[in-house]
Amino acid sequence: MKGSSNMKRLSLASIFLLAAAAPAFAHLNPAEHGSFPAGFSHPLFGADHILAMVAVGLWAYLNGGKAIWIVPSAFVGTMLAGFLLALAGVHLPFVEPAILASVVALGLLVAMAVKLPVVPAAAIVGVFALFHGHAHGGEIGTAGEFSYAAGFALATAGLHVAGIGLGFGVTRLFGQGGRAEALARVLGGATVASGLFLLAG
Secondary structure, rough: OOHHHHHHHHHHHHHHHHHHHHHHHOOOOHHHHOOOHHHHHHOOOHHHHHHHHHHHHHHHHHHHOOHHHHHOOOOOOOHHHHHHHHHHHOOOOHHHHHHHHHHHHHHHHHOOOOOOOHHHHHHHHHHHHHHHHHHHHOOOOOOOOHHHHHHHHHHHHHHHHHHHHHHHHHHHHHHHOOOHHHHHHHHHHHHHHHHHHHHHO
């Protein structure tokens, strides 16, 4: 019993440590490290990207069924569309504020355990993904487009998988039902609080 309690605390501590450590990452220079590593590192650069993308995975898990793979896929696909818009020189207003707002909004969806049909859920994450993708494109520097895009798409998918895995882990620790959903709501609330903190900064 004590071991199980310690495992739960360790899991929660790991989540918050990951979020706190996120700003310490730095963009890799494509000239030194290559375009793929530069792209892969980009979503890991700040807490805003990490929190939003993990929240997408956790919300997809809470929705269940086909949403577990369709919602994250919609995020990655629309993010790539936003990347192409940036490369084409198409301006999107309020990119950074929209990314920070996505942390709060996606955290709220998790905190309130909002369940939606797959298409509206995919559309919601897609709107935010467009801004995330545009930000990636705006900071491509000298990197090659294809390799850079492959890198950040893979990193993003990995963060979604982490969110889905978090959902499965919570269910495994607490069982199906109220306690698991309550912890997921707490994690969503922590994401909202983190997003508001980033917005205030």
